[in-house]
Amino acid sequence: MTNQGKCAVCGVAASQKCGGCRNVVYCGKEHQIIHWKKGHKGECKCYEVATNDTLGRHLRATRDIKKGEIFLREKPFIYGPKVASAPTCLGCHRTLQAPEPPQTNFYKCTRCSWPLCGPQCERSTHHIDECELMTARKFNAKIDYNPNKEQTGKKESAYCVILPLRCILLKNKNPEAFARFSQLEDHLNERKDTPLYKILGANLLTFIKTVMGFSEWSDEDVLRVAARLDTNAFEVRQVATGQKLRAIYPNAAMISHDCVSNARHTFDAQMHILFIAKQKIAKGEIIATSYTQPLKCTLMRRQHLLQTKCFECTCKRCSDPEELSTFAGAILCSKCKIGKIISTNPLDNAALWKCQLCPHEIPAKQINWGNGAMVKEIESLNKKSPRVFEEFLHRYRDTLHEKNTHVLQVKYALTQLYGNAPGFQMHEMNDAAVKRKVELCQELLDIADILDGGFSIFRGNLLLDLQEALVVQAKREFEQGLLTKTNVQEKLAEAMELLKEAVEIMKLEPDMQEVLKERTQQLANELEMD
Numbered sequence: 001m002t003n004q005g006k007c008a009v010c011g012v013a014a015s016q017k018c019g020g021c022r023n024v025v026y027c028g029k030e031h032q033i034i035h036w037k038k039g040h041k042g043e044c045k046c047y048e049v050a051t052n053d054t055l056g057r058h059l060r061a062t063r064d065i066k067k068g069e070i071f072l073r074e075k076p077f078i079y080g081p082k083v084a085s086a087p088t089c090l091g092c093h094r095t096l097q098a099p100e101p102p103q104t105n106f107y108k109c110t111r112c113s114w115p116l117c118g119p120q121c122e123r124s125t126h127h128i129d130e131c132e133l134m135t136a137r138k139f140n141a142k143i144d145y146n147p148n149k150e151q152t153g154k155k156e157s158a159y160c161v162i163l164p165l166r167c168i169l170l171k172n173k174n175p176e177a178f179a180r181f182s183q184l185e186d187h188l189n190e191r192k193d194t195p196l197y198k199i200l201g202a203n204l205l206t207f208i209k210t211v212m213g214f215s216e217w218s219d220e221d222v223l224r225v226a227a228r229l230d231t232n233a234f235e236v237r238q239v240a241t242g243q244k245l246r247a248i249y250p251n252a253a254m255i256s257h258d259c260v261s262n263a264r265h266t267f268d269a270q271m272h273i274l275f276i277a278k279q280k281i282a283k284g285e286i287i288a289t290s291y292t293q294p295l296k297c298t299l300m301r302r303q304h305l306l307q308t309k310c311f312e313c314t315c316k317r318c319s320d321p322e323e324l325s326t327f328a329g330a331i332l333c334s335k336c337k338i339g340k341i342i343s344t345n346p347l348d349n350a351a352l353w354k355c356q357l358c359p360h361e362i363p364a365k366q367i368n369w370g371n372g373a374m375v376k377e378i379e380s381l382n383k384k385s386p387r388v389f390e391e392f393l394h395r396y397r398d399t400l401h402e403k404n405t406h407v408l409q410v411k412y413a414l415t416q417l418y419g420n421a422p423g424f425q426m427h428e429m430n431d432a433a434v435k436r437k438v439e440l441c442q443e444l445l446d447i448a449d450i451l452d453g454g455f456s457i458f459r460g461n462l463l464l465d466l467q468e469a470l471v472v473q474a475k476r477e478f479e480q481g482l483l484t485k486t487n488v489q490e491k492l493a494e495a496m497e498l499l500k501e502a503v504e505i506m507k508l509e510p511d512m513q514e515v516l517k518e519r520t521q522q523l524a525n526e527l528e529m530d
């Protein structure tokens with residue numbers, strides 16, 4: 001620990017705090033650089049790993065973290081294709097393109113036959129060790145170009161062995177890294193009897209133990225590698241290619257879940273994970289992200305978390321039958337017509353559901369079935385037609401609470417459809433449709449403030465949509481003589497404020513930069529116009 005108030009290098013009285021951890025001070029830039037190189041780089045963090053009975057290991061803030069601040073940046077420890085993946089180059093991890101005639105198949109590695117971009121990827125550091133082993137074991141991959149499959153985006157399950165193999169190879173290649181990987185939680189006991197692990201058992205065990213020759217590895221240890229990946233890996237969308245991969249980030253893997261999270265992540269072009277504070281996180285507070293979707297109701301979130309991450313969430317939102325007054329799980333009572341039916345114990349997925357006003361009860365099984373049916377129905381809706389989404393809301397207006405999860409999902413879809421769907425581009429929409437878009441965005445922003453507030457992507461998208469609709473609305477109302485020039489300028493300035501906030505929230509999202517730039521330019525032009 002360095003003396004507060006004294007330069008960490010020379011010990012003279014100093015006040016320039018390190019911007020990262022704010023834990024040490026320097027007399028000047030030079031000594032800050034020296035200290036960084038001497039090892040502060042490894043210890044400069046604004047969080048620590050803590051442990052408790054509910055969460056296991058988790059991260060806690062060691063100083064106040066500002067809203068919007070990037071507080072963790074980490075490079076991937078190991079990565080590879082997802083369990084089922086479209087044909088992917090194992091050297092550079094790009095999705096493989098259709099072969100150019102006269103070729104009829106993908107370029108194949110001359111040694112192990114896995115499809116690659118070309119000869120330049122054969123010696124990639126990612127591929128070389130697995131290639132050498134597969135070649136020595138005379139294994140030949142059999143993934144061929146199939147125009148029908150590529151057109152339908154069909155995934156190959158053969159890729160499920162690659163990332164586990166890369167982890168297993170670490171044991172000899174880099175024992176220290178393997179030891180670090182082995183410290184991650186796995187939940188193998190909970191996973192091993194699931195149908196997925198039964199299939200994995202058949203495929204992965206045969207590949208690793210028999211085909212690759214790791215016969216000294218026990219079945220448990222091989223499956224534990226897969227289980228560690230399932231518990232801790234992040235899905236990464238590569239910025240340059242859009243390709244989705246799986247990667248382990250050991251520090252980020254310590255971040256626990258909360259259904260109302262104070263942090264979220266994104267990735268940069270070098271595949272670093274960046275964690276951003278969605279809200280101010282006070283010193284000592286648990287840093288939490290969401291492993292599931294905030295718009296899902298408690299029953300659906302808890303089932304999803306149990307299935308994928310093997311724990312029963314008991315957070316504040318999950319413990320509240322009213323879901324922080326949003327009633328995201330509630331349905332309307334068919335008996336008294338005015339009460340809301342909610343769970344009698346949200347921490348027990350099998351608990352009875354009851355009307356808040358009359359004695360009407362519904363078993364959890366039926367609520368579950370209803371949720372499943374709604375999800376299927378929404379999936380089947382024509383994604384290009386706002387009308388069918390509005391019809392859904394109308395159809396269930398007496399069944400689902402106005403903030404029920406399915407209603408929220410459909411309303412969110414409508415905010416995206418109005419302004420983008422064929423026949424519903426902003427300039428094509430009538431005034432009523434523009435007004436509807438404004439109202440939906442405002443309603444969902446209120447929900448976001450409770451369930452997914454601050455610097456969330458959900459809020460960023462809603463702010464962008466809202467500002468776009470407000471600009472169109474203001475211009476039309478001015479043209480119709482409903483607004484004075486001053487009024488319209490005020491409205492445009494209001495839209496600019498929303499846009500500025502969206503830009504701040506989305507500034508690290510590479511896909512959004514063009515749209516944000518365009519919108520800002522457009523709105524600045526409107527504001528300048530007389």
Ligand SMILES: C[S@@+](CC[C@H](N)C(=O)[O-])C[C@H]1O[C@@H](n2cnc3c(N)ncnc32)[C@H](O)[C@@H]1O
Nearest residue numbers: 054055056057185231232253254256257309311
């Ligand atoms: C990515 S790991 C997080 C680090 C982990 N706690 C550890 O000690 O290695 C995910 C696991 O952490 C635990 N976890 C995270 N958030 C939790 C929560 N809100 N309630 C209970 N367990 C949680 C679960 O066991 C989950 O499968």
